[in-house]
Amino acid sequence: MRQQDVQNRERKMGNRQILVVTYCFVALFLAMVLYITRFMVRDSADIINNSYNKRQEVLAKKVKRGDIVSADGKVLAKTITDKHGNDTRYYPYKNMFCHAVGRITNSMTGVELSQCYPLLTSHANPAEQLFSDFKGEKKPGDNVITTLDYKLQKTAYNALGSYKGAVVAMEPSTGKILAMVSKPDYDPNNVSKDWSKLISGNSTESALLNRATQGLYPPGSTFKIMTATEYILENQDIYKKYRYVCKGSDSFYGNRIRCYAGERHGEVDLRRAFAKSCNCSFADIGLKLNVDKFRELCEKFNFNKSLSVNFDYKKSSFVLNRKSDKYEVMQTSIGQGKTGITPLENVLISSTIANDGKMMTPYIVDHTENDAGKTVKSYSPKKIGNIIDKKTAGTVKKLMKAVVSEGTGTALNGFSYKAAGKTGSAEFNSKGNSHAWFVGFAPADKPKIAVSIVVEAAGTGNRYAVPIAKAMFSEYLGN
Template sequence: MEKKSKKKDKKDILNSKKGLRNKETNIISYCFMSIFAIIMVYLVIFNEFLAKDILNNPYNSLVDTQEDNVIRGDILASDGTVLATTQVDSEGNQTRVYPLGSVFSHVVGFNNNGRSGLELSENYYLLSKADNVLSQISDDIDGEMYEGDDVYTTLSVTLQKAAYEALGTNKGAVIAMDPTTGKILCMVSYPSYDPNDAVDDYSTWLTYDSDDSVLLNRATQGLYPPGSTFKILTLLAYMEQNSDYEDFTFNCSGSVSISGGTKINCASNTVHGYETLVTAFANSCNSAFATIGVSLTRAEYISLVSRFLFNQSLGVDFTYNESSFSLTTDSSISAVEETAIGQGQTMISPLHNLMIASSVANDGVMLKPYLVDKVVDSNGNTVISYDSEELGIMMSEKQAEYITTCMKQVCKTGTGSAFRNYGVSVAGKTGSAQYGDGSNYHSWFVGFAPADNPKIAICVILEGGFTGVSSAQYVARDVLDAYFGY
């Protein structure tokens, strides 16, 4: 009995040790399985959400190595016109070529001495391959170069050329979009450069004074006082705070002095006389709008401007600078007066101004502007396509309709004289934004057409000192002429 007991004890010990080994094996197996699962999840997250940003990062030195194995994809206009392509010689040397040169310089960008524009924002796809990973590995082993994906933009060659020619040699920018979709139709900035020369001239461009910089995309990065175009938001603020806004009247004597503030003059001290809200907007009456601004509840005014994305991200997928608005509930009467007419410390980009006008055109809904329509691989398959995306409801349809009425009046009888008797109805707002010591001004125009069924919204800024054109609205008219075939 004792011998059997010893055998049983020995067997139990062996079974116990075996179970312990099995348990340890299982733990190790589970650990490896967990690590594998984590790696797989990370790879999915990386490829889905992180890869594009990392590959587009200009500080990523591995990109240069990857470009040695890739024939960079093309960038094309909406009609298929090639805006950027890669030529490969008999020895395999690659040269990036921009067939339309400076016409598309800022929006397409360059890929020599760094990257900018779409060359930067779409770098991930331009260096991507249609085939699967195994095929890529096979090509790497064989030393074969593969073709990157092609990027089809929303840009119109016709409108881009019209905007470029209309702007001429004046510093400034033109940007237009379809307000019902968010598709950017053209984007021009001047001073410009020829991206074909970037390999030789980039270091020289860096030495230019900031005011003369050719590398600054004024359409998206330029910040300017909005001038009277800001009266669109002041008008909306008054409408939201006064249900009887249609009963507004004002008697303009050419200037206004409000207790605690400074004297505000209308342009050229023009006496507008009796005005309604519509005519005060059409005449761009500083006296009326300074008075309106002071009457507003500050906190609500500030909240409305914040709703329109000042001091925050615009949500677009390309390089831009945020607009700034500094009015507070403690600001002086003078600051409120100046802010209400688009002066003071407020700064805005043409892109942002376009988005505000487009939200009026689109029944109060602000859409995200975008430049890329789709990405197509070397086999002709669509890799990804883009569609409209709402950024928010900025105003009611009724409010948008009333502001449209005011903007139509600008072009019928007010300051928008370039569109009197125009072929289609245009809704717009002009602006003259003083800067520096106040003796110089930038010229603005924002608007859309046809006014009652908008297809195109446009924003133009002419920096002070412009020549060959009397104001921004005439540049806008040339672009609309091209759009409507006039």
């Protein structure tokens, strides 16, 4: 009996080991199936879309790259085939869309890069594809329809003129990018010819850089949107009682803060301080904030974080923490200090206020379609999150309306609708030179467009950035 018990125990142990091995193989098999499924559904297009993937060269031999089209039907990029069968990528509007649409020569960028695989994929009628194969011709690639508005893009491009800088316009409720301009620019039709000049180490133009998404700037007084929001959140019951007497400059803990041009604003509440962009009062407000909560709010607004977008961008940077000294706290609160922001981030902030505290993911491609106009794939709006509550967003919106009605943005008065916004003059060197900023939206009560504008080394926001916003609002919404 004892020997039989031993044999039974050994048999059970053997069975258990077999089960363990079986379960391990089943687990590995399921993991492999899950990985393959995930790859096919989510990752395969990204890998094929990688500019280093040799499969693109194979596709390009069989498929004629599709068109890139604006939301209002303008062809922004197309492929021209000569009588010898050679393809040339052509950009009808040259410099105007160069950063948003991108290029395929000397490395791909913009929509050309993010949508390379769809553009080299054909969903033409099977009979048409078979006929193309029979004739030895390339199949027609799918077309990419963007969210870009041609007229708005043209208005922004012309309004920025010869200045360096960037303009971004977005639909607050969806995240659709309506316009994206960056200057200096270049003609994507002549990249090969101009390449040496474009990448020259002696050049300070950086024309290849998309300043709208990759340019980091001090935000200047546009950052007072963030400072005011945090102050309201921390002082829900008493922020309306805030008072400060501005004498044009003031000393805080031995550090001098000055308002622009030494302007004396007199006694101000939060509304007037924001509308007049009073540096002294906002330095005072900054010193009253909980720095940890302030950082938490900024990071909710996507500072120091990655965005789920399919175009190149840089993270905006907020470095203030509890170890920061009081001078840095004050400088940060008025939009100076070490904060770095992209025009894209600034339009996200403005859009979130416009959209009752909900931040949407920015996107630039609406859908793809085959050569017959049948939709292949659509892209829907995606919410990043509820960043602040509707009540707080409404309060900040009132402050931004006051900027236009009685503050530094009064040049935006006169429309049949109300606009809202915040100007900024961001000093970037010891000589006091400044970038001109404006962020805002319209109509103020039912926003359809939000803009972010920076004009490099120009001066004040109300003089150089606000007129660009005015032209864009007028084009998109009328007068």
